[in-house]
Amino acid sequence: MEKYFKELDVSAWSRKTIILDIDGTITADGGSDLDPLVAKKIEEMATANSIFLFSNKHLPDRDNDIANKTHIPLLISSFKKPNKKVIKNLPDQLKTNLLVIGDKILIDGLFAKKIGADFIKVKRLTSQSDSLKVKLIYILDDFAKHFIG
Numbered sequence: 833m834e835k836y837f838k839e840l841d842v843s844a845w846s847r848k849t850i851i852l853d854i855d856g857t858i859t860a861d862g863g864s865d866l867d868p869l870v871a872k873k874i875e876e877m878a879t880a881n882s883i884f885l886f887s888n889k890h891l892p893d894r895d896n897d898i899a900n901k902t903h904i905p906l907l908i909s910s911f912k913k914p915n916k917k918v919i920k921n922l923p924d925q926l927k928t929n930l931l932v933i934g935d936k937i938l939i940d941g942l943f944a945k946k947i948g949a950d951f952i953k954v955k956r957l958t959s960q961s962d963s964l965k966v967k968l969i970y971i972l973d974d975f976a977k978h979f980i981g
């Protein structure tokens with residue numbers, strides 16, 4: 833059963849390198865509001881694991897705001913998921929035990945497969961202000977779920 837990010841049981845996780853999606857996963861698309869339970873879950877996850885935030889949207893102000901609020905670094909890359917070069921700048925010792933957490937199977941799921949990571953697809957955070965384009969992409973991604981992984 834798919835869970836919201838804040839519902840994940842992370843108590844047994846350790847020494848993972850986690851690449852955490854932002855849009856749809858810890859905020860609604862383009863959003864910067866963080867549910868306190870999401871912030872708490874990130875904090876819990878960070879005690880025994882290395883976490884990096886990465887969003888394909890590249891909204892520098894918003895991304896930095898989330899990084900400051902969560903004390904989690906942004907993964908810096910000019911590439912976009914699912915391109916495996918996204919992790920090019922990750923130190924080699926952190927390129928093992930990789931885990932991708934995201935809301936899109938066609939982006940995050942494919943990216944995980946390409947970099948040899950485990951993947952957790954979370955229940956998507958949506959907003960009433962999501963644009964039609966964003967909604968259509970969600971529909972397409974949910975449709976793809978029936979055929980992939």
Ligand SMILES: [Mg+2]
Pocket residue numbers: 853854855856857934935936
């Ligand atoms: Mg997303």
